[in-house]
Amino acid sequence: MANTAKKTSKLSTFTSANHPVRRMRRFREMMIELVLFLAAASSVLVTVGIVWILVSESLPFFQTVSLVEFLTETQWTPLFAEPKYGILPLVCGTLLTTFVALLVAIPLGTISATFLSEYTNSTVREIVKPVLELLAAVPTVVYGYFALIFVTPLLQKIIPDLSGFNVLSAGLVIGIMIIPYISSLAEDAMRSVPGYLREGSFAMGASRFQTSFRVVIPAAFSGITSAYILGISRAIGETMVVAIAAGMQPNFTLNPLQPAETITAYIVQVSMGDLPHGSIGYQSIYVAGLTLLVMTLMFNVIGYYLKKKYRESY
Amino acid sequence: MVEVNPNLQLRAEVKNLSFSYSTEKKVLNSVSMPIYDTKVTALIGPSGCGKTTLLRCFNRMHDLYKVKEYQGEITLYPEQMNILSKDIDPIEVRMRIGMVFQKPNPFPKTIFENVVYGLRVRGVKKTSFIQERCEKALQQAGLWDEVKDRLNSSAQMLSGGQQQRLCIARALATEPEVLLLDEPTSALDPISTAHVEELIIELKKDVTIVIVTHNLHQAARVSDYTAFMYLGDLIEYGPTTKIFTNPADKRTESYITGRFG
CATH class of the missing domain: 1.20.5 (Single alpha-helices involved in coiled-coils or other helix-helix interfaces)
Structure with a gap:
């Protein structure tokens, strides 16, 4: 005491x-x-x-190669006897694969998010969501072989002159791979739209479809944009699928039926060889990496402004 | 049992309506009452008495959630259709019966798009018609002069009272036969509340109104008929003046004199 x-x-x-x-x-x-x-x-x-x-590490590269050549030259052959250092084919390959992937992932991801958030009850959602998220758990190397061994032959039945390595099948498979990222985040965004907005829409005589697409999705747009940006970043950064299925040939083309090489695939290809430290081929890895960083940064900035512009307070 | 006044035009009639959210507890217990055309009917009673539940039966809002059984009928006049019938599409009911909620809930769209939402949902395409209706609805809701210069700015910019009047305009734009108001002023300041009350009195010339309110003075000011509910039962229904001056039931009297609730 x-x-x-x-x-x-x-x-x-x-x-x-x-x-x-x-x-x-x-x-x-x-x-x-x-x-x-x-x-x-x-x-x-x-x-x-x-x-x-x-x-x-990139600066010495630009002492040998001018920035103008780097940005305008249409061939990328740093390891050849007569090297050409134009980043365009790699940028093109990257953007093309990403574009094909998004063509698959954005519609499917948004639709599955809408389904999960607006159309199902909790029982169905509890089964479907983990299964969908399992797609994200599959190792990317498996997706790569899936693209090369399963998707490409399938596509060749429809498009006979499709080459064995091509952007289309790699892009499609990356698209499938990033669906769960988009659908999961988009669903979270849609579910956080307050119920009274939905009730307001239903009370006006709107159907579930109209409510989803005219009220819930616009209200959740900012969150859905983040989901898309994450999907884009994943698609741009994806390496294994393109390295396996897209052919590792830096073609300056916008034709998805052709083989191509993305920035990431180039980095893998070159890093596996034994390049002497300080050589221009060695430096080109860093330059490619820097370009990739600038690209993803650009998309993030665009996404940030879209998010800010469409942020809805409710 | 509530007597129906034969001298007045009926707009709807609730007949032996029972409703429960879960199986055990009945929230509405065999409620019967008339809703007269172009009159304001107020539903009053302490929290949990079932007045909001009753209101939400009128436009089948309960159908949005795990469906419970409606027992009894709500007959909509003139064609005497039972709007609770399983054969009736709730969307059709909601197209004829508008609703304004307790909390102002404008959509994250422009003022104009909010007002014309019902028309868009109904697939109306004619721009001149849509604009005409938008102006008329905003005028009816007493909001036109305040927003006519900024129809394309976001509805979220408006004050709470303006947002609620916008929601009323949104409901009016489709010319509903019945307008349901679920405590429409409980989230508003006194001046906005007065605004909305004037509006209700103005509106009853054209539309039948059913209003749920916790504010007894409001019920007395705006309504023609009042229904007092308690624990899921309709205790007393009658002309507002009678309910407030000479209630027949002891419980009604206790409630309106503030002894409970």
């Missing part, structure tokens, strides 16, 4: 700023703050480090 009273009195006493108890407390707070700061700073530092390395 006496002990408790003593403790209480000690706790409630005001101590001077330099009292050891207060100094200790300040020190502890400072340490905690420092640890939290370091944890938060680590991801920023890693990002800065990656950008720094990409830029510093």
Whole structure:
């Protein structure tokens, strides 16, 4: 009893700023703050480090190859005897695969999100959603062989002059691969649209379809945009499927029936060889990586502005 | 049992309506009452008495959720169709019976698109007609002068009271036969509330109104007929003046004098 009273009195006493108890407390707070700061700073530092390395390793490349050549030359053959350094074929291949993938993933992802969010009850959703998300758990190398060994021969029955390695089948399979990313995020966005907006629409005599497409999707547009941006980033960064099924031939073409090479596939191809450190081929990996970073950054910025522009308060 | 006044035109009639959300507990217990044409009928009663549940039967809102059985009828005049019948599509019911909710719920669209939403949903294409209806509905809702210069700005920019009047305009644009108001002023400040109440009195010239309200003064001010409900039962129904000055039932009297509820 006496002990408790003593403790209480000690706790409630005001101590001077330099009292050891207060100094200790300040020190502890400072340490905690420092640890939290370091944890938060680590991801920023890693990002800065990656950008720094990409830029510093790319700079020597641009001393040999002019930026104009890099951006306008239509061939990419850094390892040939007469090397050409035009990034366009790789950018083209990347954008084309991404485009084909999005053509599959955006409609299917949005529709499955709408179905899951607006049309099903919780029982069906609890079964369908995990199955759909399983698509994301399949290793990408499996998708690659799926594209090469199953999808391409299937497509060749419809399009006879389709080459064995082509953008179309790689793009389609990447599209299927990113459906769960899009549908899952888009569904979350749609489900967070408050029920009173839906009721307002139904009360006006709208059908479920009209309510979904005229009220819920516009209201969830900002979240759905994030889902699309994530899908785009995944498609641009996808490596294994294109490396296996798209042919690793840097063609400057917009024809998805042709083989092509994406930036990521080039990096894989070249990294596996034994390039001497500091050679121009070695530097070209960094340049390709930097280009990829700039591209994804661009899409993220566009997405950020779309999100801001269409953010709805409800 | 509620007597139907033969001198008045009926717009709807509730007949022995029972309803429950889950199997055990009945939320409405054999409610019967008339809804007279171009009159305001107020539903009053303490929380949980079933007044909102009753209101939401009129436009089959309960059908949106795991469906419960409606027992009894709501007959819509003049063709005397039972709107609770399984053969009737709830969408058709909602096309004829508009609703305004407790919380203003404008869609994340422009003011114009909010008002004409019902017309768009009905597939109306003619632009001149749509614009005409939009102006008329906004005028009826007393909002036209405030928003006519910014029809294309977002409805979310409006104040709470304006948003609620926008929701009323949205419901009016399709010229409903009955307008259901579910505590339409409970989220509004006194000035906006007065606005909406004036509007209700103005509107009853053209449309039949059923209003749920917690505010007894409001019921007394705006309604012609009042139904007092308690624990799922309709305790008393009659002309508002009678209910508020000379109620027949002890419970009604206790409620309107503020002894419970």
